[in-house]
Amino acid sequence: MKIAVIGGTGLIGSQVVKKLNAAGHQAVPHSKSTGVDVISGEGLDTAVAEADVVVNLTNSPTFDEASPAFFQTSMDNLLAAAHKAGVGHLVILSIVGADQVPALDYYQAKVLQEKLLAGGPVPYSIVRATQFMEFMDAAMSWTADGDTVRLPATPIQPIAAKDVADAVAQVAVSAPLNGIRNIAGPEIFTLDELGRITLSHKGDHRTVVTDPGAGMFAAVRGDVLTDKDAHLAPTRYTDWLS
Numbered sequence: 001m002k003i004a005v006i007g008g009t010g011l012i013g014s015q016v017v018k019k020l021n022a023a024g025h026q027a028v029p030h031s032k033s034t035g036v037d038v039i040s041g042e043g044l045d046t047a048v049a050e051a052d053v054v055v056n057l058t059n060s061p062t063f064d065e066a067s068p069a070f071f072q073t074s075m076d077n078l079l080a081a082a083h084k085a086g087v088g089h090l091v092i093l094s095i096v097g098a099d100q101v102p103a104l105d106y107y108q109a110k111v112l113q114e115k116l117l118a119g120g121p122v123p124y125s126i127v128r129a130t131q132f133m134e135f136m137d138a139a140m141s142w143t144a145d146g147d148t149v150r151l152p153a154t155p156i157q158p159i160a161a162k163d164v165a166d167a168v169a170q171v172a173v174s175a176p177l178n179g180i181r182n183i184a185g186p187e188i189f190t191l192d193e194l195g196r197i198t199l200s201h202k203g204d205h206r207t208v209v210t211d212p213g214a215g216m217f218a219a220v221r222g223d224v225l226t227d228k229d230a231h232l233a234p235t236r237y238t239d240w241l242s
Contacts, residue, residue: 001024001025001052001053001173002025002026002028002051002053002099002200003020003026003027003028003048003051003052003053003054003055003173004026004027004028004047004051004053004054004058004173005017005027005028005029005030005036005053005054005055005126006019006028006030006031006036006047006054006055006056006057006058006078006150007030007031007046007056007058007059008027008028008030008031008055008057009029009031009033009059009087010057010059011132011134011161012057012164012165012168013029013031013055013057015030015161015162015165016055016057016165016168016169016172016221019156019166019169020169020173023169025173026229029062030043030045031058031096032208033100036213037144038056038058038073038074038077038078038185039070039073039077040072041077041078041081042083042205043171044078044081045081045084045085047081048078048082048085048087049085050080051082051085051087052086052087053087053088053089053090053091053128053172054071054078054082054086054087054089054090054091054169055090055091055092055172056074056075056078056091056092056093056120057089057092057093057168057169058074059156060106061110063104063105063106063216064106064167065105065108066106067091067105067109068105068108068109068112070109071109071110071112071113071116072114073092074219075113075116075117075120076116077156079116079117079120079121079122079159080089082122083120083121083122087122088122088176089122089123089124089125089175089176090117090120090122090123090124090125091124091125091126091127091171091172091178092113092114092124092125092126093127093128093129093164093168094110094111094113094114094126094127094129094180095110095126095128095130095225096108096128096129096130096182096184096225096226096227096230097128097220097224097225097226097227098110098111098114098128099111100221100222100224101220101221101224101225102215103219104208104216104219104220104235108236114126114180117213118178123176123178124176124178124181124182125171125172125174125177125178125179125184126169126177126181126211127164127171127180127181127201128181128182128183129159129167129182129183130156130159130185130225130226130227130230131156131157131158131164131225132156132158132159132160132161132164133157133158133159133160133161133185133235133237134160134161136194136195137198138160138191138215139151139175139191139200139215139216139217142201142215142216143214143215144206147205147206147207147208148206148208148209149152149195149199149206149207149208149209150208150209150210150211150214150215151191151192151194151195151208151209151210151211151214151215151217152191152192152209152210152211152212152213152214152215152217152218152220153190153191153192153193153212153218154190154191154218154225155188155190155191155222155223155225155226156189156190156191156194156217156221156225157184157185157187157188157189157225157226157227157230158179158185158187158189158229158233158237159184159185159233159235160185160193160233160240162184162235163183163185163233163234163235164233166233167181167183167231167233168173181231182227182229182230182231183230183231183232183233184226184227184230184231184232184233184236185232185233185235185237186232186233186234186236187236187237188223188226188228189237191217192208192209192210194237195208196208197237197238197241198241201238201241201242
């Protein structure tokens, strides 16, 4: 299959391209660095021409109130280009529980992206993943102060980026779901617990303080970022750390 991976040079996209090509498909990465801009539309028609499948892994440059405009414009442009090219399947990556966190602009922007895709003219699949293991250091840096890291006890189900890439690649070469597939890591932790595990493994002697108001995940209520019924990935967090 010929597969255009928009955002194909990033954390997930680069691995998706590698996996698809290793499986015998023709996956081509596209990004701003290759002359494709989903906001201006530059290079999009050429990127998706003759593609059987388009995988869109582009992301908003910010997580604030500007993010909905990014997804609105990028999806409008991509859907128009894919429809014109006769693409048979369009895949995006979203977030488990995004529709359950109304207080976060970025999560609502991802919900908007899903709705635009589902309402568009191209058969589609939405892969919703839980929080990436690779983002744990960033999550701790937001609320670190001296010898203390403040984290809420938000339940999360971390998944390794390589497992996300596996799932996206598998969906891309399958029939369109015209719906959502949830994927998640095999274990559930509270975020503060995960912070302690991470620091201990690294020999970092900072203290994690449980603070329900700390950081972005303070806006999450309950266990909506987890899904015990999702397709579970194999990589455990401590194995990933090692």
